[in-house]
Amino acid sequence: MTAPPPNTASTAATIWTPEGEKRHLWAAMKRGFFGRCPKCGKGKLFRAFLKTADNCSECGLDFSPHRADDLPAYLVIVVVGHIVIPLALLIEKGFSPPLVVQWAIYLPTTLVLALWLIQPIKGGVVGLQWALRMHGFDENFVEDQI
Numbered sequence: 001m002t003a004p005p006p007n008t009a010s011t012a013a014t015i016w017t018p019e020g021e022k023r024h025l026w027a028a029m030k031r032g033f034f035g036r037c038p039k040c041g042k043g044k045l046f047r048a049f050l051k052t053a054d055n056c057s058e059c060g061l062d063f064s065p066h067r068a069d070d071l072p073a074y075l076v077i078v079v080v081g082h083i084v085i086p087l088a089l090l091i092e093k094g095f096s097p098p099l100v101v102q103w104a105i106y107l108p109t110t111l112v113l114a115l116w117l118i119q120p121i122k123g124g125v126v127g128l129q130w131a132l133r134m135h136g137f138d139e140n141f142v143e144d145q146i
């Protein structure tokens with residue numbers, strides 16, 4: 001298979017077609033989940049809580065093309081919601097404690113889980129984008145020309 005012409009917009013086929021190095025989706029997502037470079041698994045992905053480093057200190061991979069945007073927050077809401085809501089239902093059905101006690105359980109639980117999960121999930125999303133050659137992680141990426 002040949003590379004698309006340089007001025008052609010990427011299509012789904014070119015994004016999913018492995019060209020050049022082979023990228024393993026789950027390995028990249030796992031490395032990102034643990035805060036490591038999705039390519040080599042050695043360098044740190046984050047330089048601050050949710051700020052990605054400019055590039056990998058080990059292999060030099062440029063992290064700036066990632067576009068995680070709001071996806072990690074949406075995923076955290078889904079995951080935490082699937083933990084806290086059943087917990088709330090079980091506690092309500094089993095014990096029916098006063099509302100103040102329920103708030104004292106659910107609000108800190110939600111906050112701690114969200115803060116605990118947001119960085120690993122963002123790392124997983126960056127790993128996913130790298131493995132799928134999304135955005136600037138594609139060697140043949142061409143900026144949209146409007």
Ligand SMILES: [Zn+2]
Pocket residue numbers: 037038039040041042043056057058059060061
């Ligand atoms: Zn690396």
